[in-house]
Amino acid sequence: MQTPAAVDYVRATSVANAIALLNEHGEDARLLAGGHSLLPMMKLRLARPDILIDINDLDELRGIRVEGDELVLGAMVTHAEVLSSPILAEHYAIFREAEKVIADPIVRNKGTVGGSMCQADPSEDLSAVGAALKGSVVIQNATGTRTVPLREFHEGPYETKVADGEILTEVRFPIRPRAGSAYEKVERRVGDWPVCSAGAYVVVSGGVVTDVGIGLTAVGAEHFCAPEAEAFLIGKAPSEENLAAAAQLAADSCSPNADQRGPADYKQHLAMELTLRALRRAAASSQGA
Numbered sequence: 001m002q003t004p005a006a007v008d009y010v011r012a013t014s015v016a017n018a019i020a021l022l023n024e025h026g027e028d029a030r031l032l033a034g035g036h037s038l039l040p041m042m043k044l045r046l047a048r049p050d051i052l053i054d055i056n057d058l059d060e061l062r063g064i065r066v067e068g069d070e071l072v073l074g075a076m077v078t079h080a081e082v083l084s085s086p087i088l089a090e091h092y093a094i095f096r097e098a099e100k101v102i103a104d105p106i107v108r109n110k111g112t113v114g115g116s117m118c119q120a121d122p123s124e125d126l127s128a129v130g131a132a133l134k135g136s137v138v139i140q141n142a143t144g145t146r147t148v149p150l151r152e153f154h155e156g157p158y159e160t161k162v163a164d165g166e167i168l169t170e171v172r173f174p175i176r177p178r179a180g181s182a183y184e185k186v187e188r189r190v191g192d193w194p195v196c197s198a199g200a201y202v203v204v205s206g207g208v209v210t211d212v213g214i215g216l217t218a219v220g221a222e223h224f225c226a227p228e229a230e231a232f233l234i235g236k237a238p239s240e241e242n243l244a245a246a247a248q249l250a251a252d253s254c255s256p257n258a259d260q261r262g263p264a265d266y267k268q269h270l271a272m273e274l275t276l277r278a279l280r281r282a283a284a285s286s287q288g289a
């Protein structure tokens with residue numbers, strides 16, 4: 001079994017302390033959240049930090065709450081907490097539907113929302129959820145905080161807007177009282193990464209779509225979203241024909257790679273089919289006037 005290289009370890013006592021430690025150790029340091037992405041990368045020597053800054057003691061990064069018209073998730077909220085949260089379930093079915101099919105209970109019990117976002121794996125399920133819901137993240141450094149829309153957060157595979165000396169502290173999602181939402185995933189076996197996943201929220205009002213968000217992962221969708229497909233649907237009836245046309249636009253905007261999970265044309269087909277299924281169920285469950 002592979003083992004990581006020798007590494008120093010320190011437990012941060014506060015967000016400010018974690019930032020000070022990051023600044024003290026520079027690019028040799030990495031934050032440790034659930035460790036479910038970082039430790040495998042270290043075992044494979046794809047990551048070789050000299051020091052791990054453990055942020056598991058930071059209660060200020062925990063908790064799920066409503067603040068004004070937003071849902072706020074601390075960076076250290078685990079997948080399991082998202083899965084079982086009544087607050088999130090009340091507003092968006094997409095959270096529970098996505099979390100049910102992310103990894104297994106062992107990973108979900110330790111893996112965190114912040115770690116998932118910062119890992120920025122091109123197949124990350126929560127990135128598709130975040131892009132669909134048009135969420136944002138709060139990033140803190142020694143001089144203050146800034147908010148970045150999730151659709152601008154990922155700079156490419158495994159790269160985000162979190163710079164050296166910074167920590168992601170919160171993920172925020174707008175509350176849309178009449179929205180329906182849904183998540184669809186195809187995986188090769190239970191608990192696996194997606195071959196393709198698609199999620200959506202839809203608000204139907206007066207018989208037409210008035211608001212919509214589409215997120216896709218594992219199929220090379222730029223910033224995990226499909227803005228052309230969303231624009232197409234606005235003002236249109238959520239008919240099967242319109243939803244299918246939007247799903248096709250979403251699939252056309254993807255650039256999947258062929259790999260061990262399947263050929264590119266199969267993934268593109270999944271992008272269309274799963275987007276259609278997510279849109280269909282989201283539109284049907286919208287409680288618009």
Ligand SMILES: Cc1cc2nc3c(=O)[nH]c(=O)nc-3n(C[C@H](O)[C@H](O)[C@H](O)COP(=O)(O)OP(=O)(O)OC[C@H]3O[C@@H](n4cnc5c(N)ncnc54)[C@H](O)[C@@H]3O)c2cc1C
Pocket residue numbers: 030031032033034035036037038039075076079101102103104107110111112113114115116118119123124125126162166167168169191192193194
């Ligand atoms: C067997 C297995 C199956 C999986 N299946 C799936 C799946 O089906 N779908 C899916 O989406 N994911 C899947 N995952 C990935 C899993 O969801 C992530 O590994 C995990 O949730 C990442 O969070 P973490 O807390 O473990 O992050 P860590 O591994 O601790 O950290 C990941 C990276 O983020 C950085 N980081 C962590 N927190 C912060 C922060 N607050 N601010 C700044 N940087 C930070 C770390 O320094 C590191 O670079 C799977 C993982 C495993 C091991």
